[in-house]
Amino acid sequence: QSVLTQPPSVSAAPGQKVTISCSGSTSNIGNNFVSWYQQVPGTAPKLLIYDNDKRPSGIPDRFSGSKSGTSATLGITGLQTGDEAYYYCGTWDSSLSVGGVFGGGTRLTVL
């Protein structure tokens, strides 16, 4: 059972927009920055969003992040077939050990 809760799957058509939610509590999302990672099956996770809404160099602005209270959201616009992947949210939890905590992952299917 993951500390952060994500929907198992989402889907949308090419060119459309999709959002992925990540729900937590005051001990994690409520008081810490949230990151998002993209994992294409068979490859390593890649940082997509950090500090709730910042994109690393090279990440297109089709990807966006936001946070409100104890929840965070990843948004992807202009969906492409190459966006098919698993998406994980991550943060820290002040009530647990010092390492990061993650959501269970959401599988994005571009129909």
Next chain:
Amino acid sequence: EVQLVESGGGLVKPGGSLRLSCAGSGFTFSSYSMNWVRQAPGKGLEWVASIPSSSSFTSQADSVKGRFTISRDNAKNSLYLQMSSLRAEDTAVYYCVRYASATYDYWGQGTLVTVSS
């Protein structure tokens, strides 16, 4: 270009030991905290252990405490994970991960550890 390359994975029997290594390049390895994060087959991500740049202390997840030891050699730009008393539930891909600015910003390609008799 930042690169993290893991090695040392393989098949080991329950109760056995294994040492994973991670070679860092393209950045000042000695300036960053480093971590191991694992992913069991078909499952999500789980933080395993972390070590700051100075090796002043280490931290491990409760699931591996007392069995896994994280260490580093800054002169060799290398991170290690010594795993002992391995269990079937330790079967996973182990990723070497750099920590910076409150996030895990770079991940290695991973090395598979399979614990089975």
